[in-house]
Amino acid sequence: MGRGQQTPIVPMGERLTDAALPRTHWRKRAQLSSLGDYADTFLANAGFDRAPWLVVAFAAGIALWFGLSGPVAWVCATLIAFICASAGWLVWAKKIARNHLRLAVTTLLLCFIFGVAWIWIRSEMVGAEALKNPQIATVKARILERIEQPAADRLRLVLATRDLGDGQASKIRVNVPLDKDDPALREGAVIRAQVRLMPPAPPALPGGYDFARTAWFQRFVATGSVLGDVTVLKNSRKLSFFKGLQRFISGHVRSRLEGAPGHIAAAFASGDRGAISEADEDAMRDAGLTHLLSISGLHVSAIIAATYFLALKLLGLVPWLALRCRLPLLAAAISALAGIGYTLLTGAEVPTVRSCIGAVLVLLALAIGREPLSFRMVAVAAFVVLLLWPETLVGPSFQMSFSAVMAIIALHSAAPIRRFLAPREESWPVWMGRRVAMLLLTGIVIELALMPIVLFHFHRAGVYGALANVIAIPLVTFISMPLIALALLFDLVGLGGPVWWCAGLSLDVLLAIAHFTAGQPGAVKMLPVMGTGTFALFILGGLWLGLWRGRVRLLGSAPIAVATIMVLSTPRPDLLITGDGRHVAITGEGEHLLSLRDTRSDYTRDNLLELSGMDGGLRPLANWPGSECSRDFCVVSLRRGDRDWHILMARNREQVSERGLAAACERADIVIASRFLPRSCRPRWLKADRRMLLQTGGLSISLDDRTIRSVADMQGQHGWSPYRSHAERPVMKSLF
Template identity: 60%
Template sequence: MDAHEMPQAPANPNGGALKYLWSHWRKRALLSSLAAWFEHFLGKTGLDRGPWLTVAFASGIATWFILPGAFSWVLAILAGLGLVLAGISRGSKDPAGYVRLALITLGLLFALGVGVIWARSELVGAEPIARPIVTRLDARILERIEQPAQDRVRLILATRLGDKGDRVAKIRVNLNEDQDIPEAQENAHIRLRARLMPPSPPMLPGAYNFARNAWFQGFAATGSVLGEIELIDAGTGGEALVAQWQRQLSRHVRDQLGGSSGAIAATLASGDRGAIGKADEIAMRDAGLTHLLSISGLHVSAVMAASYILLIRLLAAFPPLALRVRLPLLASLGAALAGIGYTLLTGAQVPTVRSCFGALLVLTALAMGREALSLRMIAVAAFGVLMLWPESLVGPSFQMSFAAVITIVALHESRWLRSVLAPRDEDLFMRLARKVFALLITGLAIEFCLMPIVLFHFHRAGVYGAFANLAAIPLVTFVSMPLIALALLLDLVGLGAPIWWLAGWSLDLLLGLAHFTASQPGAVKLMPQMGIGVFMLFVAGGLWIALWRGRARLIGMAPVIVAIILLLLTPVPDLLITDDGRHVGITEKDGQLIMLRDSRSSYIRDNLMELSAAGGQPTIVRDWPQARCSSDFCSVTLERGGRSWHVLMATSDQYLEERKLAAACERHDIVVADRWLPYSCKPRWLKADRRLLRETGGLALNLSAGTMSTVAQMEGHHGWWRGGR
């Protein structure tokens, strides 16, 4: 364009030229440059856009859990629909339509995710009872869960609650083995006396949220049986028959293999984990092998894969059949039936059904001659699961299983690993070395991707899990499970004893590996509560790296690096106060935990230790030299943030003279009590008595920064949170 053709800004002494240039640049940047660049970027990446639809749907579900209440949920749905309208309004401005299509589909699925989980909560959520009660129940048994390792049986009951018995409720009760009767099976009609209480919320910020899980399982109360059970009518048939088969199978396996190996074998065969001892379960957890105890993708896939290979080999042995029928189709059908039967036999829990659904998609792809495992197939499986059980998104089982599978597929689709595994002319040793190297890299990648999930939910991770799984997964998949299946088959003719011995030997080897790994120095890494923001950075970065293609996937490293830095900078809480005010944890600078009371509950102690990232045995405050204790209170002084914090904690339920208590409160910055304190008690910073804790739930205090996090901040106004009601 020549100089005389340049548009001339109008002469305006009041800044008209600058206003013209600004509006001209803004119009070009917003309507042309930015949109064109993004359109070009989407067009040249060649990524599979299908998985991002599931990501948008899952983001809507996660948003519902994060936002506090109905008003914000409606705004989230409107925001998603706003993206849809923005995409529609673009019309034909996009040459290829990538931006327009992305806005419409992602916005629609995000809004759908918020709506689906909201509807699910309203449909299945059960209003918990208002307070603990002792009552007589006339109930029908829905499910029976045997837990011999804890010497108890757990019953899921349908009954009526309320003074007039006008409320149908689903409850869960525990009874000791000496209270149990053989007739207490599924569908049986019984009468009993029970102590019931509302499902417990998290006792501390970041602790296990049983109230949320109970809400989506429909439990109005949990408790324990008092006295004997009275049988009114025995129930048989239907679901009871499948449950009885499962228990009979578990007992049969434990009869063939005693001790710890028998408990593990019963878990692999029937999904019954009730016989696993606490020491073995802790060792498996700290070694990063707990996933082997949950019937999930590994077990279902192993059963289906073995069935598929066996069937296709057997069918190929009949030439007339092989020449007339597509053998992969028949083998896939048989393997699908085997997988569905195994899922039903092991209890058909949500993780097992989810794994079975994904494996069925793999078999469908094999039967159609398509690629067996791809990110799109994983996305379809995840979308199907989230449509049925959207609440599973926030559980560790869903997150860990899909994160592991996505990692495996994304890694093996990378050019680098494909070049490592590419066939070449070399000796057997080098081929095996390459495969072992690829297996090790895969294990390390899975461990790295799962560690943020494990730390977020459990505040601890097995550091050597990748190396333990390198030996444990092949041992269970190719040795233990086939031996157990063969032993059960031979038991039909009474010849399974030698195979049971071999299966027991392999499981003893697995347990030995778990105990050895867990006992190594530094085998367990403890971390304080990871914030939801840090966790979302890990998730966003990981999904970007896995689902994008080309060099653009490296952008995902930025949020991961930021999340790692923030995680390392996460401070350990100085003071932890449980929701009832009875238990207080004080963290020392050397990592030692000081507890207010010596609780008989390992659950309380473990939560305080995990959330304070403390190792070793905790010290009781009365035995701590820095504490000054009377018969009713303990006073401690903590040096944090360049100042002294004086903390007063009640240790008895005796009421003191109000004037003396008020004077003591004035001398302290923080006062903690498991009862209501008078208004005259006014500490300098915080009075954590029953009145406050009923509103906030458990507290985590960072005295150095002068900040406080509460359970209520994380729960909002969701149906399962009863704070302040």
């Protein structure tokens, strides 16, 4: 001991009290009580895989780039993250005890910065400026892609042309009526046609599908339709092998199986969904079975798993190979080639490529004797996809597929589940019952994991999807797809007829399940638009539950519980106004959604119903007793909170007396019109006319708290926004 310090003397038999402890112990306890030391100790002893969190930070940077409004906000976010990373590294450089915390903070923030920078670079590199105004033009173009959609009675062509005014190569997408189809209209052909073109449409309402964003990254400058006949100037050369094979298989399958089963079988065999009817699509969606129609993880995994099993068994029959080669490695290579071939055959869409990457990683893990299903494998697959297509992060396909895989891994890695599935002495019925129960539990967990994503993007979710998937997934994986493959194989020798009959029967059962489930009372739950902050809480809670280990993972249920309360308490907007001002919807007046106009557009009707969170159908205002409608205007009084709101809505664009209009505007709180209104029209609160809507896009209005959400706020100053040159964009105005 140092000079001046004395050891406390404690009499024999007496208890050593805190007062008798040396002060150095108090200093150590104070040091250990610091937040930094606790965090470092926690990270050191957590025993979890750290790599997935780096991908999460990378993805968070991408997501924040989409969420923030423009370049100033993006630069500020990266600067703040860089300053925090540098400060953490420098401040904790001499604190060896906090090395884990220093590495975690620094690497996560650097990955976050990389995510922001990468998606910004990607947007600038691939983004295509949209056509400024609608136009009718005669174009000479080369066909890049042919998409057959007989269910919609049309053919869709993706074209490259230089005839849109600036002389630069432009990519457009046009619809051709099916009666104008020509076998010569295929990839590589040069055509001339008169087309009506429109800029890619932004969302009609806040929270709606943003096709303008999708078109930006796919380089579409315009979409539209063909007027009149299409002239083929130059026939295409021979189709690529996979394109030709895809169309041959699709046509062959539909020739062998008629009706809806044949259309679905063609989707499974070749990825061609164009012939599936809208009624069947809707039933599959409301039953939670849409994922079965999109070639993704389930289909690729089934192909690869079947090929791996068959290859392993067949290779084992060759003694020379069995004695000299590692059969699992050979089987993995063969099944990987089968998966890649199936991906190319079905069009190599981003979801299919993503699933193929994940499946190949699983095969690689099996070949080298590693754990095939792990969060690190999922993280590697996600990182590869985000490097190639970072924009897919904000799409439902990426989020749903990776969430489902993570939910399965998290569930099956939990200690209680491992004990439940552990091998034991039991009868065959008990063993089967255990597996069926596990299948049902897995379906429920996946459904719960996907529910926030589905509600955020589509504002509706199938309530009974878990129960339907318990039957549908095994049916498709172990019966329908193997039967289709066998039927195609037997057709080589002309014996596929009976197998096609069995395959059609299984697909009839699948459709019956979909229509029965979708037709049940309460099968579909609809909610208003979920805030971005609420969705972020769901994602954060799900990641915490999945990636941590031990009891600390249960802390992830806290943000999920908060987000659930926020979703259930989210009020419906009182008014919805589309970007063109033609369609106005009013909620809160019964089970029906009141509509200014009775629209024949299914797209507009679905948007109004879904974004209002109502499923009772539309009711024209002119037929509602609480409104007063003339040929030119409708007047409605709504009681919200402690006051009445008087709303004046224009029904057409015809000229009216300016003096009479000004007097009517003075009596109204809100005036809505699809045309420019004179400055003399001065309502008490809001004038949503053509002039305002050109700057804001569609509006969602809550009268109780006088909140207005606009499409312009949602799109910010990103390259695809048609509103970016107008008023200042609030950065986080509508976060929650």
